[in-house]
Amino acid sequence: METLAILDPEGNADEALEPKIEAADLRRLFRGMLASRRFDERMLKLQRQGRIGTYGPSVGQEAASLGPAFAIGPKDWFVPAFRETAGMLWRGWPMSKIILWWSGNEEGAKVPDDINDLPICVPVASQCLHAAGLAWSCKLNGTDHVAIGFLGDGATSEGDFHEAMNCAGVYQVPLITVIQNNQWAISHPRARQTASATLAQKAAAYGFDGIQVDGNDILAMIVATRDAVKKARAGGGPTLIEAVTYRLGVHTTADDPKKYRTDEEVELWKPKDPLIRFGRYLKRKKILDDKGRGLLEEEVAKEIAAAVETAEAYEPDVSAPFHHTLSEMPDHLRAQLAEFQAYRRSIGEAVPEEEDGRGRLQGNVGVF
Amino acid sequence: METLAILDPEGNADEALEPKIEAADLRRLFRGMLASRRFDERMLKLQRQGRIGTYGPSVGQEAASLGPAFAIGPKDWFVPAFRETAGMLWRGWPMSKIILWWSGNEEGAKVPDDINDLPICVPVASQCLHAAGLAWSCKLNGTDHVAIGFLGDGATSEGDFHEAMNCAGVYQVPLITVIQNNQWAISHPRARQTASATLAQKAAAYGFDGIQVDGNDILAMIVATRDAVKKARAGGGPTLIEAVTYRLGVHTTADDPKKYRTDEEVELWKPKDPLIRFGRYLKRKKILDDKGRGLLEEEVAKEIAAAVETAEAYEPDVSAPFHHTLSEMPDHLRAQLAEFQAYRRSIGEAVPEEEDGRGRLQGNVGVF
Amino acid sequence: MAQMTMVKALNLALREALAEDKKTMIIGEDVGQDEGVFRVTEDLLKEFGPDRVVDTPVAESAIVGLALGLAFNGFRPICEMQFSGFGYCGFAQIENHLSRYRNRTRGRYAAPLVIRMPYGGGIRAIEHHSESREAFFAQMPGLKLVIPSGPRNARALLRASILDPDPVMFYEPKACYRAFREEVPDEPETLPIGKAQVVRAGSDVTLISYGASMRPTLEAAEELEEEHRVDAEVIDLLGLVPMDTETINASVRKTGRCVVVHEAPRTCGPAAEVIARIVENSLMYLEAPIHRVTGYDLVMPFFAMEKYYLPNSQKVVAAAREAVNF
Amino acid sequence: MAQMTMVKALNLALREALAEDKKTMIIGEDVGQDEGVFRVTEDLLKEFGPDRVVDTPVAESAIVGLALGLAFNGFRPICEMQFSGFGYCGFAQIENHLSRYRNRTRGRYAAPLVIRMPYGGGIRAIEHHSESREAFFAQMPGLKLVIPSGPRNARALLRASILDPDPVMFYEPKACYRAFREEVPDEPETLPIGKAQVVRAGSDVTLISYGASMRPTLEAAEELEEEHRVDAEVIDLLGLVPMDTETINASVRKTGRCVVVHEAPRTCGPAAEVIARIVENSLMYLEAPIHRVTGYDLVMPFFAMEKYYLPNSQKVVAAAREAVNF
Ligand SMILES: Cc1ncc(C[n+]2csc(CCOP(=O)(O)OP(=O)(O)O)c2C)c(N)n1
Ligand SMILES: Cc1ncc(C[n+]2csc(CCOP(=O)(O)OP(=O)(O)O)c2C)c(N)n1
Ligand SMILES: [Mg+2]
Ligand SMILES: [Mg+2]
Numbered sequence A, B: 001m002e003t004l005a006i007l008d009p010e011g012n013a014d015e016a017l018e019p020k021i022e023a024a025d026l027r028r029l030f031r032g033m034l035a036s037r038r039f040d041e042r043m044l045k046l047q048r049q050g051r052i053g054t055y056g057p058s059v060g061q062e063a064a065s066l067g068p069a070f071a072i073g074p075k076d077w078f079v080p081a082f083r084e085t086a087g088m089l090w091r092g093w094p095m096s097k098i099i100l101w102w103s104g105n106e107e108g109a110k111v112p113d114d115i116n117d118l119p120i121c122v123p124v125a126s127q128c129l130h131a132a133g134l135a136w137s138c139k140l141n142g143t144d145h146v147a148i149g150f151l152g153d154g155a156t157s158e159g160d161f162h163e164a165m166n167c168a169g170v171y172q173v174p175l176i177t178v179i180q181n182n183q184w185a186i187s188h189p190r191a192r193q194t195a196s197a198t199l200a201q202k203a204a205a206y207g208f209d210g211i212q213v214d215g216n217d218i219l220a221m222i223v224a225t226r227d228a229v230k231k232a233r234a235g236g237g238p239t240l241i242e243a244v245t246y247r248l249g250v251h252t253t254a255d256d257p258k259k260y261r262t263d264e265e266v267e268l269w270k271p272k273d274p275l276i277r278f279g280r281y282l283k284r285k286k287i288l289d290d291k292g293r294g295l296l297e298e299e300v301a302k303e304i305a306a307a308v309e310t311a312e313a314y315e316p317d318v319s320a321p322f323h324h325t326l327s328e329m330p331d332h333l334r335a336q337l338a339e340f341q342a343y344r345r346s347i348g349e350a351v352p353e354e355e356d357g358r359g360r361l362q363g364n365v366g367v368f
Numbered sequence C, D: 001m002a003q004m005t006m007v008k009a010l011n012l013a014l015r016e017a018l019a020e021d022k023k024t025m026i027i028g029e030d031v032g033q034d035e036g037v038f039r040v041t042e043d044l045l046k047e048f049g050p051d052r053v054v055d056t057p058v059a060e061s062a063i064v065g066l067a068l069g070l071a072f073n074g075f076r077p078i079c080e081m082q083f084s085g086f087g088y089c090g091f092a093q094i095e096n097h098l099s100r101y102r103n104r105t106r107g108r109y110a111a112p113l114v115i116r117m118p119y120g121g122g123i124r125a126i127e128h129h130s131e132s133r134e135a136f137f138a139q140m141p142g143l144k145l146v147i148p149s150g151p152r153n154a155r156a157l158l159r160a161s162i163l164d165p166d167p168v169m170f171y172e173p174k175a176c177y178r179a180f181r182e183e184v185p186d187e188p189e190t191l192p193i194g195k196a197q198v199v200r201a202g203s204d205v206t207l208i209s210y211g212a213s214m215r216p217t218l219e220a221a222e223e224l225e226e227e228h229r230v231d232a233e234v235i236d237l238l239g240l241v242p243m244d245t246e247t248i249n250a251s252v253r254k255t256g257r258c259v260v261v262h263e264a265p266r267t268c269g270p271a272a273e274v275i276a277r278i279v280e281n282s283l284m285y286l287e288a289p290i291h292r293v294t295g296y297d298l299v300m301p302f303f304a305m306e307k308y309y310l311p312n313s314q315k316v317v318a319a320a321r322e323a324v325n326f
Helices: A023-048 A062-071 A085-091 A095-102 A126-140 A159-171 A200-206 A218-233 A263-272 A274-284 A290-313 A320-324 A331-346 B023-048 B062-070 B085-091 B095-102 B126-140 B159-171 B200-206 B218-233 B263-272 B274-284 B290-313 B320-324 B331-346 C006-020 C044-048 C060-072 C084-098 C151-163 C211-228 C245-255 C270-285 C303-309 C313-324 D006-020 D044-048 D060-072 D084-098 D151-163 D211-228 D245-255 D270-285 D303-309 D313-324
Strands: A077-079 A147-152 A175-181 A209-214 A239-244 B077-079 B147-152 B175-181 B209-214 B239-244 C002-004 C024-028 C053-055 C076-080 C114-119 C144-146 C168-173 C182-184 C197-200 C205-209 C232-236 C239-241 C258-265 C291-295 D002-004 D024-028 D053-055 D076-080 D114-119 D144-146 D168-173 D182-184 D197-200 D205-209 D232-236 D239-241 D258-265 D291-295
Touching (some): A023 A062, A023 A085, A023 A095, A023 A274, A023 A290, A062 A085, A062 A147, A062 A218, A062 A239, A077 A085, A085 A095, A095 A290, A126 A147, A126 A175, A126 C084, A159 A200, A159 C060, A200 A209, A200 A239, A209 A218, A218 A274, A263 A274, A331 C245, B023 B062, B023 B085, B023 B274, B023 B290, B062 B085, B062 B147, B062 B175, B062 B218, B062 B239, B077 B085, B085 B095, B095 B290, B126 B147, B126 B159, B126 B175, B126 D060, B159 B175, B159 B200, B159 D060, B175 B218, B200 B239, B209 B218, B218 B239, B218 B274, B263 B274, B320 B331, B331 C313, B331 D245, C002 C006, C006 C044, C006 C076, C006 C168, C006 C182, C024 C060, C060 C076, C060 C084, C114 C151, C144 C151, C151 C182, C168 C211, C197 C211, C197 C245, C205 C245, C205 C313, C211 C232, C211 C258, C211 C313, C232 C245, C245 C258, C245 C270, C258 C270, C258 C313, C270 D270, C270 D291, C291 C313, C291 D270, D006 D024, D006 D044, D006 D151, D006 D168, D006 D182, D044 D053, D060 D084, D084 D114, D114 D151, D144 D151, D151 D168, D197 D211, D205 D245, D205 D313, D211 D258, D211 D313, D232 D245, D245 D258, D245 D270, D270 D291, D291 D313
Parallel strands (some): A077 A147, A175 A239, B147 B175, B209 B239, C024 C053, C024 C076, C114 C168, C258 C291, D024 D053, D024 D076, D076 D114, D114 D168, D144 D168, D205 D232, D258 D291
Antiparallel strands (some): C002 C182, C144 C239, D144 D239, D197 D232
């Protein structure tokens, strides 16, 4: 199987394949990748300072996430796994929400009302089915919207990936599935994840097209996704895109990659860094010079600083789970909320009476 | 993808492909298919008479089950789904046990001590993982034994099929997986089960060979399995065999195929009946004439009659689940057994004292 | 008003839902042309077409996961698991997503879908077709868990479940599918989810059950009255989440004695929760230990012996008499 | 004797098992080179090689299903689920096969394998990494369910679980992994599965818990004594199946009062079963309602708020005092 690539390591584009994208958009794309990169760097620091929880950076994978996001429209559905920061930012997720997610706040999974996305998904491959269901809903609604879903190379081993791809093929839904093959599933290397030569060829099992793409080449990712989206909008059904990329950093901040991979391997991939390549391309095309880039760096730094501030100012509503687990609190939850608020008062917190949610019957002791 | 076939509808063999099998074995193979067929017919009658429960016949699929069973050795592992009656009989399962299984007795799942098989498996595709694990155990033990597992076309849609195939590929275990593609999963046709052109090609997703075989051609099934077994014994890893066959009868006795398929479709497949084709072949080869066949029919009829008698004479041990759910009965189960025996006595059954299993502590009321 | 079986009554509720709301759809194995292996979806493909009544490949995790995607974009899928024993293939989707989506997105994505599944023994079905594991879903916050016991309440509760804004696990006692008929009104009706019914008033002992075990429980009540002069009150929980703590306790405070009946295994089964809620609220009213007449803590036996292992009226009568004579 | 954390103690038990029985093997995600995401399998790949300590693809149903196949041919696999939240991907294999194989084959194929999984909150882990759903497996006949609370009993119980002829679900309270050290003897030791321990004798109230909740429970006992002159007896169940009905009842008969503590949600949670067994055996000894200090019936909150939602000593003290002052 051939791998679709447009940019070489020096940032030269294959002119036969080079997509037509306006300069302003190309600049925005670079900004998107840069924002994601700098955001990751900041998050890693915040984690070390204990200001957020475990963090999973996507350093090196920005193109594989952003390219597909760029290639779809706002009404299309975007279904991330947990390494789609670049794509999520592009889609309009406030950085502060992403920070809140990694700080252990549901507010970070509360998708903004005007965004057709699902939130970060942790159980790997489970989201493939949601993306397939969303794609199906678009078809049933008679629209030409599509859904695009992400997963990792490791996640392709899960049953849910298989069931999602198979059903997508059967119902011929407008689904694009992007495998971010970053060569590792925590410590498990791609070669031991499956014996198939490529991940793209798995599409053969489902009766639709699979394509392998240089995932560190944002132009190739855009072209591949655009083709797939076009086909999907026209009723041509699903496509599987294997983005060949590399996780340059840790799996998460709880991980120590030195335990399972060599520095040499990482060094080999560094020159393929999507940001470097795309930066060279833009420079060569005179779309972004060093000065322009410096301005972008400043902009991004400000944006990140503001987002950290917003996130850190966030005050969670401590009793929110009682209000959101079900649409209305049944009696037993009302009783438990009362119990909970009594506990909060006992440790000196001020809880207004009206927040007690007392119901007719207390499920706990002695209230009947 | 080409389909491996050796026998044509008239029972002529493609000489280039015809396997060398001793006449006695060919006769035994015919007997095996015949026994399975007559057994099915008898079971359908018993079901109508209310003497057994729901039954799932495998009429039309005998070759796809028996060929693989013939191609492996007694120390190899045989992992059926629920339509491998022909193969199970070949492996040495007493008919009476199979009757007992469909009569709702665990005795029918108690694999005879000298047989390396798993029992009938109901949750579709789940057994693929057991077969893969067994194959892995053979490899870890350093033997050249293999495992052979069966599933239906419908079952390929399950996540467990995918996980089993993928892991089998990764560990390169000596596993042969036979898909009995009988064109239907209850009412769901093969074409709506997956969009892939063949089921055999799904092997591409797992990095090993897949082959499509005329599943109504016992010689082709034997040849395909032998090749796969040979490869597996030599360390060549797994193979996926799609046996293209047809369920000539009901899904189970609870099913009415008229609701979802035409009589014409069934008629189209009848000439491809594996018994007819193999019978013609044997006749032409002068291995089995009408008289010989008549004798086999008599033999088989006697065997079935004896098996029905044995099965119907079976008296289940009513309290057996208490003794087998765990290796030793913990106190709470002892108490429940006492409760159970008290109940049995209350409805007039004679239960010997020593069967009470009374323990130190009764988990139920008022015994403490 | 028409006399009908539970299968017909469920079919009626589904038909009503499909007719009333274009966003409802049915997905599951063999629900279309075959009309469901129990024929609960009879005629629905014919009436509503293949976009509304959809056969799926054999893939239960997919059924739940696809339904979630559909629901996020406004559809209201009603999923059928062919048997509850196969629903566990979709367990992770239920635990990790279906039950959590509303809370984790703070209401942005609710998942108002219904998962119907036939459960329980008593119809001589083969292995893996007869167990009762409804308690799994009672331990999973974020779901409702509804279990009808007869044609009329099945229709009303299924309708309520479909209309409910929360995900509902709808356990259907397959032993009741065709066991008896009831009058079912022509007009659509609902029953409140989480409200138990006192189906027989009594003063000596409270018998609490739901689903398929309601029949032996009611038979036991008759027998207790006729043969033992014991006047039993019978409560049909009609589900497990929410559980109607109030009705349970009001009755037990009156009778002081209680027996809880279900097919599910005893340890960590639903009866334990009923008992805990009685102890929390009405301990001092109890005149006798509360008995559990339940499935034993055993793998569900193959069908030849299932009748021994299911709760029946004799077992309930014996327990109730022990409670009364304590 | 050496001081060690629970992680080290579990590692010790695994090393002993691998050294003693060539048929034992460890399979799971990242258990090899990476030594487990919590490092429970440290050094084991190095010592025992890649045929005995095997990394799997990311596929939990496969881990259980492959282990079954291995076990049927004489191996004794010890499976690691990276987090219990992902174990549900293998739920159907556990429910439909692991728990049933011995019974259905009348002993021909037992499945003496252990499934280890870290459970529970308190370590600020991201979504889906912190819930407690051990009750699922208590409702599943055919399994044992073991839950240690400290380094020493973790090592002894893991050893017992590996040696046990039945399938064992081994829930590891990850909050205790590195929270404290204990002396662990050099010689291998086991503890009987299904036997609770009275870890603190007392006369006024019985506090019952297990796993991660043992620490707040013991703290509560101290506080009750020091600040409220309440003398609490504390029982560590060390697991849920088998449940030690005898030890529970002996204590409650003495104290007449009881509080049950766990992180799992309340409805149909383990405490309900403890209460039911007390009611069945010792109702007339109860002087006060039994309190449940448990997780609420809510989706486990993301970690920023988890401390509010976990049982802690204040909650236990409050419940115990209510019981005592009833
Ligand atoms: C169902 C499930 N099993 C296990 C995990 C634990 N886990 C988190 S990430 C990960 C590796 C995933 O690898 P891959 O899919 O390649 O994604 P990557 O982390 O490389 O982006 C695992 C095993 C999980 N999150 N979900
Ligand atoms: C996990 C699971 N889901 C659903 C079922 C119900 N069921 C029994 S057989 C069957 C169809 C299986 O079709 P296929 O795999 O083609 O086998 P066949 O019956 O044609 O031999 C279904 C859906 C089951 N047994 N197991
Ligand atoms: Mg990866
Ligand atoms: Mg089939």
